[in-house]
Amino acid sequence: MEVEPRVVFNEKYCKSCSLCIQVCPVNIIFLSDYLNGKGYRPAAVIEQGKCISCAKCGQVCPDGVISVYRPEKKKLSV
Numbered sequence: 001m002e003v004e005p006r007v008v009f010n011e012k013y014c015k016s017c018s019l020c021i022q023v024c025p026v027n028i029i030f031l032s033d034y035l036n037g038k039g040y041r042p043a044a045v046i047e048q049g050k051c052i053s054c055a056k057c058g059q060v061c062p063d064g065v066i067s068v069y070r071p072e073k074k075k076l077s078v
Helices: 019-023 056-060
Strands: 007-009 029-031 043-045 066-068
Touching: 007 043, 019 029, 019 056, 056 066
Parallel strands: none
Antiparallel strands: 007 066, 029 043
């Protein structure tokens, strides 16, 4: 079963500052092993399913390259 992305990085503008890595409470953000068009290693997420959508990474990003999504909660039908 594929997990919907909860954290999306606009890799084109990431400058590898690593602030998002430092604030992630579940340690799923890392710097990629390739370079973006500006010569930086963009941040990425290892396991989307472990993301708790806390949005700390998005709040700390100085360039606003991170979007955080919260999955919709399923309503129980009665």
